[in-house]
Amino acid sequence: MVGMIHHAPPPAAILAHPDVTLIDGALTAVRQLLDMPLAVLIRFDGADVVLDHVSSHIADTAPPTGHRCPAPGSYWQAVRDDIVPQVMPDTAHDPQAMALAAACPVAFRAAIAVPLRLHGSGAAALFCCLSDTARPMLAGQDHAVVLSFAGLVGRVAGRDPTADPMGRSLRQRIDDVIADRDFQLLLQPIAALASGTVTGAEALCRFRPTPYRSPDRWFADAHGVGLGRALERSVVAKAMEVLPDLPRALTLSINVSLDMLASDDLPALIDGPFSDRVVFELTDHAGVQNPSTLRDRIKRLRQLGARVAVDDLSASYASLSTVLQIKPDIIKIDRTLVRSIHLDPASQALAAGLVHFAQAIGATVVAEGIEHAQEARCLRDLGVSHGQGFLLGRPGSLTALQTRTYLT
Incomplete structure (x- = not known):
């Protein structure tokens, strides 16, 4: 059930662990916390979106990192523009979201996607947790979990939200x-x-x-x-x-x-x-x-x-x-x-x-x-x-x- 804990490492443990990156560790932790099969970090690069980091519970089925597709008309752009909500328990209940999700290279039916900015470059990105099945219990508290991990990535990686234009x-x-x-x-x-x-x-x-x-x-x-x-x-x-x-x-x-x-x-x-x-x-x-x-x-x-x-x-x-x-x-x-x-x-x-x-x-x-x-x-x-x-x-x-x- 969504939200059931699986004893994922807390943020401090992620940072101290020598053999995982901060981003990969955060993706894995939030995916396990929410009991969802896939977590990804998607970066906006000009007119494209790029799949920068992936955490999947079945490695063989994980989409390839580095995959690039056009941002305009994508589900990810729609989240960034507030056209679809950040918490989507079931795309089948939202015709627009369902059509956008169907066109994604990453198959999913439920999603939490939180916008953030990457350190250094200031590039816009999305920190996402995805499921290929509907998750009707996704709610505000699950969004808060993803939001906190996205904030961790930004803060610890050096992002100061008041330091860039x-x-x-x-x-x-x-x-x-x-x-x-x-x-x-x-x-x-x-x-x-x-x-x-x-x-x-x-x-x-x-x-x-x-x-x-x-x-x-x-x-x-x-x-x-x-x-x-x-x-x-x-x-x-x-x-x-x-x-x-x-x-x-x-x-x-x-x-x-x-x-x-x-x-x-x-x-x-x-x-x-x-x-x-x-x-x-x-x-x-x-x-x-x-x-x-x-x-x-x-x-x-x-x-x-x-x-x-x-x-x-x-x-x-x-x-x-x-x-x-x-x-x-x-x-x-x-x-x-x-x-x-x-x-x-x-x-x-x-x-x-x-x-x-x-x-x-x-x-x-x-x-x-x-x-x-x-x-x-x-x-x-x-x-x-x-x-x-x-x-x-x-x-x-x-x-x-x-x-x-x-x-x-």
Whole structure:
């Protein structure tokens, strides 16, 4: 199953090992961590893409390094341009991605592809994990694992994202976004599945600068140039300004990274009359480096009345490990598990297990990405109490949320 650990060497061990290169070692480690058969580093070279490094669990079937093909119209260019998402659990569910993947010299059906820049030359590249079968459980925490290894390759190999022209430009753009608060917050309802009553909302950040880039890219780039916490602080501060106008009975969920949750920034940002209506959603499960510090930070937030949720929960090792260490107040089931759950007995069994686990630790369960009434009914029958998704309400303005039926 994707995300199950296979005791791959940690980054420090990779660097110390004398007979593997950093890149090859990182590719192998992340491939084993995610239990995927192939990992590759793809470099953009002018109008071409080049397969620079390959790690495969079956050496005889590995594609040849040095293979070159045109970049325009390729799957890799589409990832770089944000045309297809970095996390692709199954190309069969995305006609454009399926067509692009079919034209690749590397056969795959599921992929995580993370853009980075190579040291020295500054060449653009993609750090990719690929599978020839669908991986429906691929989720945000798996993306975080690949992102961390890609960052390791860049940092240790000498990349300083503020030292080259692109890095300076990117840092300046993020500085401007923070200074001008050049983003908006949309509110997506969270509702009780039994009644449809709205009990809370999640604040979703959308950045205004063009060309459009996904929120994940903005936050990843901000952390890459040392502005991650500053950007997150700005978003949390803006979200807190919404609370006085939010119906009194509703909670407001705000996404934060593990780095931000473990910092001492959040208590000061929320301390006040509305702190007991705040839920911090942990969006990445890359690994808790200092559990005792994190628990202390969470304890302080709970003393203020705030709650903690784990977002995108699946059966991956990283996801479950995070839950065990922080014991969240709310567990959010990943949308990849929710999709067509009424047709999949295995997904139903896994969801029921997560509900039982949540009950054991006293956590509320929220299912994300509900788009169909059959999914909502199935989840309700499995014991899931709350849900979120287009069926229950699309992200919108505060005014739109105020028109919904909510607790009083």
